[in-house]
Amino acid sequence: MTIPKRQSMQVYLPVVLPLLSGLVLFLFAVNYLSDGLKAISGDKLNDWLSRFTRNVVTGILTGIAITTLLDSSSVVIIMTIALVNARSLTFRQALGVVLGANIGTTFSSQLIAFDIGQWAGLPMAVGLGLMMLGRRDQLTQCGQVLVGLGMLFLGLYLMEEAVEPLKKMPAVSRWMQGLDNPWWGALIGAGATVVLQSSSATVGMAIILVGQQLLDLSAGIALMMGAELGTCADTLLASVGRSRAALRTGLFHLSFNLLSILAGLLLILPFSQLVLWVSAGAKPERQLANAHVLFNVVGVLAVAALVPFVANRLEQWLPDKPEQPAPAES
Template identity: 80%
Template sequence: MKSYLPVLLPLLSGLVLFLFALNYLSEGLKAISGDRLKEWLGRFTRNVVTGILTGVAITTLLDSSSAVIIMTIALVNTRALSFRQALGVVLGANIGTTFSSQLIAFDIGQWAGLPMAVGLGLMLLSQRDWVSQSGQVLLGLGMLFLGLFLMEEAVEPLKHMPTVKTWMQGLDSAWWGALIGAGVTVLLQSSSATVGMAVILEGQQLLTLPAGIALMMGAELGTCADTLVASIGRSRAALRTGLFHLTFNLFSIVLGLLLIKPFTALVQTLSAGAPAGRQLANAHVFFNVIGVVLIVGFVPFIATRLEQWLPDNHSEKPQPVAN
């Protein structure tokens, strides 16, 4: 066990910093945007396509699909957003979350001090709220990069540990890898952290691309836990929104695991010449975009079935206005 402590302790430090930075960055972006995010969700979700685009934009901005979907569920619960309006946002959030994996694939950890220094300076020297909030975003971004850098440096010695390499090879079993990815995501409460670690491990050649893809798919399932919990005790429409998220992710994951070999070949072809970590980040994008494209035409059908299976309570239905 002692031989692993020099790896585990820095890895834990980097992971904690990464998770804190994600939350800190998200809070800073929320502070800058204020109530405009809710306005955008209500205004630009008139149909599935605009809902998807809105979900992509807001999730990319907040760097958290769970936060966007939970916010959407809350809006559906208060009837500020209809159940059908919310479905496009859920699909778009799954695409928007891939922005973080693309960012992680860049080797920019060594530059973490620059946005941290600028951000801290803005927070300390400016009296204006929006400048201070912008500083918080930069500081959070820098801490995110630093956390990734610490994790990347920490796992490098694992390449020379036979026990670790043997365990990592076991993740080549797609279903087992997906189960591990889902479990880690539920534990960390962040699919971005799970995918980020997978990108780092693949970049260090500790993971094969198929194993990384399986972990990534599992992370997509694990992130449903937050949204399902957020749906409990809410209206039937809000609960249907959480169930739609689960249904979509399960469909994509099962199909992806069944077709993992041709999907891996597709990723390798489209990412020819790209570094290992970048290939997994690209796989994350391809997986979610393909899933949305395959299911978007069936959204009205799925929505109708969910409404039939879980209809609104009488108290939740709009009451006729008396003359």
């Protein structure tokens, strides 16, 4: 028996509108929070990237620190590509930062897994007070960060409340069961990230769906892996038309994520068992957040020692253009 269109609208509209509101608020909060953190740090980020990337290990640690601070791996990697293009950073220095950014982005999933949406008003109220009463720019910027953090929590809370009725809808349950195919789930995650322009939003939605028991852990992991692939779209676009070194940096990010995801999808069942063992007794949403950390940390550790080899191959495949000689003076 099919549900009439009008009745279907009445069923799904009370879910879709709050879900859309929460998603828009979350995406706005991510950008607002990132802008506030960048304003606080100023030009120091460029200095840190150029000073603390002497080798792969320090590059990874720098990438982790800055991505955790800005809550956006795309911003950090795009900034790194720009520095490589400007020759403020070498291609080989950039590779450690790219790997570290993949680990740093997992901080947001750990934050999302905390059930603190009901406290969202507290950082927003404190932040608004600082923005209204602060006489120094730094206090105003700190207020912006707190307001952005509160809006992020509120957006997650709205989405979590919106999807609650979906558990009782057979059509939604059938569609969710289709995501049990990890390859299809990863494709959905990648597409969602390209559309939303935020892997954090995709991972956040996956955490919510797993927490509401609309998805099992393996399906949530597949969505998360897809989000890792979707986030490469921005960095590839940022490298188009740049120097060969900048283009190699974007291709390294894509290659690393793609190979990690292929390996993860092929080993998704044993990986899920490992996550359950590591996260014994944890809530489902925390299990997925831990899976995000474990997936990226293992991937970086597996590749870190091979960075010089990969760098050599990329430089051979895509060498720098020969510099044009300066015109002779007449």
